[in-house]
Amino acid sequence: MLEDARSDVRHDALVPDGFPGQRLLVLPRPRVREYLAQSGSGDLVVTDCGYFPRAHSHGRRRHSPIGQVIVMMCVDGAGWCETPAGRFTVEAGQAVILPPGVPHAYGADADDPWTVWWFHLAGPHLPEFLSAAKMTAANPVRRVHNLYQIVSLITEIVRWLERDSTTPSLLVASGAAWHALTLLAADRGVGDxxxxxxxxxxxxxxxxxxxxxxxxxxxxxxxxxxxxxxxxxxxxxxxxxxxxxxxxxxxxxxxxxxxxxxxxxxxxxxxxxxxxxxxxxxxxxxxxxxxxxxxxxxxx
The missing domain is CATH 1.10.10.60 (Homeodomain-like)
Known part of the structure; x- marks a missing residue:
């Protein structure tokens, strides 16, 4: 079930948004359901996306899982994420991929807050893809070797959702998100x-x-x-x-x-x-x- 991006309970003084210079787009949930139900959509849609620079105190804690995969690209600073598998440190040049249906938390480092480009992606076949790509709750952080390409794709997602929420714009945004996700699947470096x-x-x-x-x-x-x-x-x-x-x-x-x-x-x-x-x-x-x-x- 799709959840509203602002409906989860806030904990531990984590701030979900409101950073100088940020960009934040949230697709209305009725439009999400309409898009996924229409023929030719590819069963895939970006539901939320944005850019948070030097995001002091940024974070969320979701005890109730949501139905989207969350992808965050840390381009500067540092942060952390938590899943049932434990707590993981996130550094610049690393991506966080949180699968749908899993309780999680994430946040910026207190001393060196991260700058992140991010998006949420929904679709009925995403869990199977993430499992095959080893994008699991046990392995939510991976080193990215093609950082510029991933960030460019997320920038494209944000640009098209800023334009409007028509079907052509959502198709392009979702295509860019899928491209980014597949690149992350192929780029399995985790600093090992x-x-x-x-x-x-x-x-x-x-x-x-x-x-x-x-x-x-x-x-x-x-x-x-x-x-x-x-x-x-x-x-x-x-x-x-x-x-x-x-x-x-x-x-x-x-x-x-x-x-x-x-x-x-x-x-x-x-x-x-x-x-x-x-x-x-x-x-x-x-x-x-x-x-x-x-x-x-x-x-x-």
């Missing part, structure tokens, strides 16, 4: 050194597609044991190391098959398979067709 190492290792594989790189070699580069590295890599990337490497090689092979007239054997060598017959078997296993059959397909 081992996760940063995995990102570096994945980048190494992307730039050395044709090389024979083993798990042991990548683990040694990261100064981790092979078993620990393999487990962290799979948890972070969603695929084992060698399967991820195969995905990269097959993507490059498709590009070469589509854009060049090089022979199958030449392409096999360029993506790390000296044996072209083994490459063809792997390609068919991955795509369901041989490289030659793939090349004959009409695309685009």
């Amino acid at each position: 050194l081992s996760v940063d190492v995995v990102e570096e290792s994945a980048q190494y594989l992307r730039t050395h597609v044709a090389e024979r790189v083993t798990v042991a070699q990548l683990a040694a580069m990261a100064s981790l044991s092979a078993s620990h590295f393999a487990a962290v890599f799979k948890r972070h990337m969603g695929y084992p190391v060698l399967q991820y490497q195969t995905m990269l090689r097959m993507a490059r092979a498709r590009e070469l098959l589509d854009l060049t007239d090089r022979t199958i054997a030449t392409i096999a060598g360029e993506v790390g398979y000296p044996d072209s017959f083994y490459f063809a078997r792997q390609f068919k296993k991955f795509h369901g067709v041989t490289p030659r059959e793939y090349r004959r397909q009409h695309k685009g």
